[in-house]
Amino acid sequence: MRRFAGLFSILLVPFLTGASDGKIAWQGPDRPVYVVTQNHYAEGFTPDGDTARFTDLIAIEIYNPKPRPADQDATYNIGENLSLFLGGQQKGKVKVEKVLPLQCDSSAAVVSADASVRWEKGTMALATNAATVSAHANAQRKANENEETIAKHLAMTEFRKHGVPEALEKDIQFEQAIVTRLDQGGAKSLIAYLFIKTKVAIHEVFLIGKLGEADGIIEFARYHKTEDLADGMDSQDYRFVDQLDFDGDGTDEIVVEVTGYESEEFRILKRINGSWMRVHVGGAGGC
Numbered sequence: 001m002r003r004f005a006g007l008f009s010i011l012l013v014p015f016l017t018g019a020s021d022g023k024i025a026w027q028g029p030d031r032p033v034y035v036v037t038q039n040h041y042a043e044g045f046t047p048d049g050d051t052a053r054f055t056d057l058i059a060i061e062i063y064n065p066k067p068r069p070a071d072q073d074a075t076y077n078i079g080e081n082l083s084l085f086l087g088g089q090q091k092g093k094v095k096v097e098k099v100l101p102l103q104c105d106s107s108a109a110v111v112s113a114d115a116s117v118r119w120e121k122g123t124m125a126l127a128t129n130a131a132t133v134s135a136h137a138n139a140q141r142k143a144n145e146n147e148e149t150i151a152k153h154l155a156m157t158e159f160r161k162h163g164v165p166e167a168l169e170k171d172i173q174f175e176q177a178i179v180t181r182l183d184q185g186g187a188k189s190l191i192a193y194l195f196i197k198t199k200v201a202i203h204e205v206f207l208i209g210k211l212g213e214a215d216g217i218i219e220f221a222r223y224h225k226t227e228d229l230a231d232g233m234d235s236q237d238y239r240f241v242d243q244l245d246f247d248g249d250g251t252d253e254i255v256v257e258v259t260g261y262e263s264e265e266f267r268i269l270k271r272i273n274g275s276w277m278r279v280h281v282g283g284a285g286g287c
Contacts, residue, residue, distance in 0.1 A: 026270065026279035029130035029246045032074075033063040035255065035266055035283060036084060036094055036111065037124040042103055042287075052100045057119065058108040059094065059127055062255065062266040062283035063246075074283075076109035082127040084117060085244050087138030087180065088252055092116040094127055103263075106285030124241045126255060134245040136184055143177035143190060150216045151177055151192040155205040158221045164196060164203050171196050176240055179211065182271070183251040190216055191240045191254070202226040206238040208254070208276060220269070220276040233261045241266065253279070262287050 036059045039052045052058050059082065061074035068074075081093045094111040102108040111127075113119055143151060156169045175193040182189050190209040195202055208220040226235045237259040243252040246268070254269045254276075265284040269276045 026268075027247060028063060028065060028268075028280060029128060029132045030065055031128055031130035032061050032065070033130065033246065034059040034082060034109075034127040035062050035124060035241055035257070036127050038119070038121070039102075039108070041264060041285070050100065051102060052108055052110055056110045057094070057113060058102070059096065059111045060102070060106075060108045060266070060283045060285075063268065063280055064282070073105075073107050076107075078109075082111075083129055083133075084113065085126045085128070085133070085135060085242070086123070087140040087242065088136045088244050089138040090135045091125075091138075103285035104287035106283075124257070126242050126244050128244075128246075130246065132246065132248045134248040134250065136245070139181040140243075141179055143179050143192070147179055147190060147211065148174065148177050148192075150211065151190055151194060151207070151209070154190075154207055154209050154216055154218050154221075155192070155194040157218065158205045158207065158223050159196065159203055162203070162223050162225070168196050168198070171198075173197070175237075178240060180243060182243060182254070186251075187211060189219075193237075193239060200227065200229075202229065202235075204238070206240075206256070219271070219274070231261075236260050 039054050039056045039058045042051055043054050044051055076096050076099045078096050080096045084091050084094050092114045094113050096109045097112055098110050099107055100110055152169060152172045155172060172194050177192045180189055188211040190211050193206045195204040204224045206222045207218055209216040209218050222238055224236050226232060228234045239257045241255040241257050243254050245252045251271055256267050258265050258267060266282055267278050268280040270279045
């Protein structure tokens, strides 16, 4: 939705419904997990050398079962082939070609995808060689008009809680609106990121909802308000990346990208006893 440049980041505490933003103990996958995307973060020169180019396909480590010191960057194995997953379905492999700086304090692997992978602009996927992963057919699709209407009504419920007038529902815009299944025998899930822009602020809601025959219910909702419209120093975009059953329990975890003022990190969310919990944060970078 918006990208800003600056010298540092400001991350505000989010408002959450039906979820906890505090990390809990989680037995995650047995091998590292990476987000694979076309570089849309930074391009230029750092003290450690040139960064990846905007045209490069990159992999960012977001999870590793082996802890490392906070000041130590992720390591990537040049020549390693990683299984690539889109919507929970294995879709070929990517190969680590080289490692380059990404932001001022992070690095990424430049990767190449094999011939079986069709890479569309804006795609964000997951890669891992973890044995614990349970793959399945990709059920993701764009929300239809009726489902978008449901998403608007659910989002407006959250907006009203934070003082946004009902009359502004007509001004709701979409950054994302995806329908998928997070467990193969379960109900359809709606994942959406919506916003209302006024002259003084941008109001945003990221939500996960369960779809019924005629409506939906909110399982997770996160509200954020950006007031610095000129520079976005208080911005915090919250974007769905992809889904995958990392721990083999039959229900997919969700990966989201949280982008602040020239910073990013990735969070893994898991549904536990009907509520979505943040179980891991990784892949942080910024200047």
